[in-house]
Amino acid sequence: MTSPVLRVTPVSLRTLAQRCAALSGQVAPALPAASGSAWQSSGAATSSVNTGASSVGTASRSRMTASSNKLSIAAQQYESMDHDGAATLAAVPRHAGGLPTLVPRNSGVDGGAGTLGV
Numbered sequence: 785m786t787s788p789v790l791r792v793t794p795v796s797l798r799t800l801a802q803r804c805a806a807l808s809g810q811v812a813p814a815l816p817a818a819s820g821s822a823w824q825s826s827g828a829a830t831s832s833v834n835t836g837a838s839s840v841g842t843a844s845r846s847r848m849t850a851s852s853n854k855l856s857i858a859a860q861q862y863e864s865m866d867h868d869g870a871a872t873l874a875a876v877p878r879h880a881g882g883l884p885t886l887v888p889r890n891s892g893v894d895g896g897a898g899t900l901g902v
Contacts, residue, residue: 793862794859794862794866797855797858798855801853801855804848805848805849805852807848811845813841814841815841816834
């Protein structure tokens, strides 16, 4: 079984970063403290659940925001790497005659095969 090919582009990374940022904004704010008496078991349970849910919401919002930031940075790095690679390739001099000529076999000239006698 083969894995699908992963294609990463700066545009797709930025799109995902924006999606993470949008989702982090939709996480519910911290829940208010329960108004019931702490000595009542239902009031204590409600307060405990609200505290736990608020902690989860805060952690989720923080992780989504961090993911959004990391994806934006990755998009910038991919784009920079692409531009650097293109500039490096553009700087390679072009040969007027195309590829170098091949050395004929048995000519006695080493065509890069060393002492293999090829």
